[in-house]
Amino acid sequence: MKKYLALLSPIVYLSLATSAFAQDKSASVNNSLCDTTGQFSALCGITSTNFGSIVGAIVQLIFVVAVIVALLYLVYGGFRWLVSGGDKSQVAAAREHLVAAIIGLVIIFLSYFILNLLLTFFRIGSLNTLTIPTIPQV
Numbered sequence: 001m002k003k004y005l006a007l008l009s010p011i012v013y014l015s016l017a018t019s020a021f022a023q024d025k026s027a028s029v030n031n032s033l034c035d036t037t038g039q040f041s042a043l044c045g046i047t048s049t050n051f052g053s054i055v056g057a058i059v060q061l062i063f064v065v066a067v068i069v070a071l072l073y074l075v076y077g078g079f080r081w082l083v084s085g086g087d088k089s090q091v092a093a094a095r096e097h098l099v100a101a102i103i104g105l106v107i108i109f110l111s112y113f114i115l116n117l118l119l120t121f122f123r124i125g126s127l128n129t130l131t132i133p134t135i136p137q138v
Contacts, residue, residue, distance in 0.1 A: 059115070063108060063111075063112055066104075066108050067105065067108055070101050070104040070105045070108060071101070071105070073097065073100065073101040073104065074097075074098060074101035074102065074105070076097060076101075077094050077095075077096075077097030077098035077100075077101055078094070078098065080093065080094035080097060081094035081095070081098070
């Protein structure tokens with residue numbers, strides 16, 4: 001009896017499915033999943049032709065954020081050096097912060113250069129089209 005019930009239950013379940021997602025042909029309904037008036041309306045036009053530019057913009061944004069964080073870390077290391085008061089352990093810790101920030105900046109710039117080199121080598125494009133967004137005036 002359990003075997004029959006296990007075999008019969010998916011059939012009953014599928015036969016009792018309601019038409020909740022059926023399209024009403026008589027009414028004109030906007031079936032678009034995209035809200036063209038919302039905050040993310042720019043994402044509604046993503047196609048296979050412009051997906052690469054969106055990924056490129058995201059990669060550029062990541063690089064810009066990484067450079068800003070590394071520069072802030074460099075400033076933090078310099079500030080720690082200034083307020084160390086000549087204490088050798090604090091000066092050494094501040095020097096480590098400065099060296100880490102400089103190494104981070106070198107790694108960021110090298111990775112940007114290598115990525116551009118690879119994209120140019122494989123003829124995909126380049127990340128040279130960096131546009132900095134501006135804040136609209138009210």
